Amino acid sequence: MAVILAMGCRERSRGALNIPGYRPAGIYSAGTAQRLVNIEGYLPGRRVVILGSGDIGLIMARRMTLEGAQVQAVAELMPYSGGLKRNIVQCLDDYGIPLKLSHTVVDIKGKERVEGIMLARVDEKSRPIPGTEEFYECDTLLLSVGLIPENELSGQMGVILNPVTSGPVVNESLETNLEGVFACGNVLHVHDLVDFVSEEAKAAGKNAAYYVKRSKYEAEGEEKKASRQTTIWIHPEYGVRYTVPSVLHMQRMAEEQVIRFRVGNEYKNSVIRVELDGNLVQGRKRPVMAPGEMEQVKLKKKELSAVLEKAGRTEAAHHLVIRVEEN
Ligand SMILES: Cc1cc2nc3c(=O)[nH]c(=O)nc-3n(C[C@H](O)[C@H](O)[C@H](O)COP(=O)(O)OP(=O)(O)OC[C@H]3O[C@@H](n4cnc5c(N)ncnc54)[C@H](O)[C@@H]3O)c2cc1C
Structure with missing residues (x-):
């Protein structure tokens, strides 16, 4: 039997942010606002500030504008947007719509309903700089401040998680440290484009099916290759935050292996x-x-074998480094 973890992710809430002020109506996560607009047909507000410039925050700025709201600004803590350039x-x-980079919400005005918010510039340590506060009159604050892969279940199962992605550490087959347990989509790492999620899901399904078949062969004694694997550990170095997958077993990898990071x-x-x-x-x-856009390299099995052969490397464990080289 195989299990594929595909629980997606959830939105980071206001609770995780510590914004001072009362708890007035008019503060929504971007996902809740999407639900109200797209499914229930309500406009959450008329004058809106959005906190967070990832793709969901950016898309909601346009959506709210098209629905007739006035989007005052999109504020972003980091000095760059977390979303796609396009x-x-x-x-x-x-x-x-102005994009206020290196800015955050430092106060929310209003007791019953949001009446405005105070934005301030932040320093390189993300601390608000006194004296830079600017007031924005608005009735709605949309929070689009990050997604958290839904991995409580994975943790309980004993799946090892990568502290950078908060998703499982997987090999070339998208298999976790638990044999027969695979992961794909936003539970594995938060994606920029849903197209990559679909590709990954297809690969996880194919690999899980192969695993079930292989288990059957192995049980019948027809195939016993697993113990003779050549293993390549992948190390993200300068500029690269993480990679998916983290390890390749040469015998099992496809002719062309995509590494995302x-x-x-x-x-x-x-x-x-x-x-x-x-x-x-x-x-x-x-x-x-940019951090908002996923990068990838495609590794060809033949090329990796050729490199190892040329270098005369015959050991079972190898190390592949991916890094950014600045000019
Ligand atoms: C607020 C928001 C807005 C987005 N807007 C866009 C957009 O406009 N365009 C775009 O291309 N992408 C958008 N995305 C990204 C897109 O939704 C994801 O890339 C894609 O849905 C990820 O697919 P997934 O299958 O990994 O997870 P999901 O689509 O999230 O599916 C995971 C499913 O697993 C279920 N689940 C979780 N835990 C359990 C459990 N224990 N048992 C059973 N079921 C469980 C969840 O309820 C959910 O139905 C958005 C994402 C978010 C969070």
């Missing part, structure tokens, strides 16, 4: 460098990289 252009710039900062005209046991596998130029 969403900044199509959801904010096209509608003249995110960078930790904005980089221009840089190179994604991939090395196997210190030998260059590929160096790919990237004009622009």
Whole structure:
């Protein structure tokens, strides 16, 4: 039997943010606002400030504008947006909505209903800078301040989680440390585009089916290869925050293996460098990289084998490093 973990993620709530002020009506998570607008046909408010510039915050700025609300600003704690460049252009710039980078909400005015919010600039340690406060009159504050993979169940099962993604550590088959337990989608790592979620789900399904079949063969004594695996550990280094997967078993990897990751900062005209046991596998130029956009490298099994063969490496464990090289 195989299990595929696909529980998605949940939105970070106001409770996780510690914004001072009363608890007036008019504060919604972006997901709740989406539900009200898209499914229930209600407009949550008429003058809106959005906190968080990930894709959901950006998309909601446009959505609320199209529904007739006035979006005063999108505020972002970080010095860069957490969303796709194209969403900044199509959801904010096209509608003249200001993006306030390095800003956060420091106060919420209003007792019964939100009457306005105070935004302040933050320093490099994300601390509000006194004297930079600006008041925005609004009746609604939408919070779009991050997603948390839904991994309580995974943890209870004994699945090892990556502290960076808060999702399971997986191998090339999207299999966790528990044999026969696979993971995909937002429970594995928060994605930028749902298309990648679909691709990953397909791969997890295929690998789980193969696992069930293989278990059957192994039980019948027809296939016993697993013990002779060549293992490649993947290490995210300079600029790369994490990778999915974290380990490859050469015998089981596909002819072409996609490694997805995110960078930790904005980089221009840089190179994604991939090395196997210190030998260059590929160096790919990237004009622009940003934390909001998932990056990927495609590794060819043949190329990895060729690198190992050329270097005369015959041991069972190898190390692949992925890093950003700035010019
Ligand atoms: C607020 C919000 C808005 C978004 N808007 C967009 C958008 O406009 N466009 C876009 O492309 N993407 C959008 N996304 C991203 C998109 O929703 C995800 O990329 C995609 O849905 C992830 O798919 P998934 O299958 O991993 O998780 P989900 O689609 O979240 O599915 C997980 C499912 O598992 C269920 N579940 C959880 N725990 C359990 C359990 N213990 N037992 C049984 N079932 C369980 C959940 O109820 C849920 O139905 C949005 C995401 C969020 C959070």
